[in-house]
Amino acid sequence: MKNRYQVALSAGLLAALWCGIADTFHLVTWIGFLSCSTFFAQPKAGFNGVLMTWFTNLSGVFWAWLAIYGSGWLDTPLLGYLLTGIVTSAMCLQASYSKLAFIPGAFIGCCITFAMAGDVHAIIPPLLIGGLLGYSMTQLTALFVSFKTTPQHA
Template sequence: MKNYLGVAVSIGVLAAVWTQVSVSLDLVTWVGFLAWACYFAAGTGRVGFTRGLAANLSGLAYGWLVAAFIGVASFPGALAIAVGVVAALMCLQAGWSTLSFIPGAFVGAAAYFGTAFSFWPTAIALVVGALLGWASGVLGTRLQVAVDGRTRTTEPPVAPAQAAA
């Protein structure tokens, strides 16, 4: 438990701040948390930030394309076809390193649909959420170093499977 104290405190404090600020400014709170989670799921650091946010924003764009297509296509199955094509494209884009976090693209598209097609509020919340992920990672590391009593990190943390061996 001590190994996670820094990140727990940083996320707890920043989550409270984000909730208060986003509610006060009428931002989409839950979308920010989705992007924040993507930061950690995509690997943290610069890589987690760029891959998570790029994938989230690409998903947002794909969601917009689906909405635009179904706005003009009136044949039966148009929505299913659009979603199928876009889902395939979100997987294929993973061939580019920056867009390789496939779940992030699905999160971005789902967030767009979940906000009732609100493009800019979704985009803002995705960007802020990714920034909060980065900030909580940096702050969490600094707090953890202080808790551990070290001036710098010399070894990566031991994974539970490695500790048992």
């Protein structure tokens, strides 16, 4: 991996900073890291990548919330099974829209929501910050790389 030391330094510094922020403000740390991972996995660069991260992760939150709360309409687990199948299909189909084209991002948001039992108030802040964390890591890495390539004066 090219520039692995700069990547490691920026990722380590910003991961530590994120942990401190999450602890201070009582945010769920791992949600931010999953959103950060979405940023690095999706295909867009720069702030467009942040937007794709947010749109796909948040769509997954919506779909899981719909399945969780919709399954309470009837007193049978069959409705939950059916809604899970429907939202899974919807997350795949929504990829027809360019801003929602990263299917794994939707599944990450969905899984986070299931893991957090639909607590969107606890999910959304670290999810949004995590996308920015990934973007910040790329920007800090670029800064560190520029230090490495700056010509030295004798």
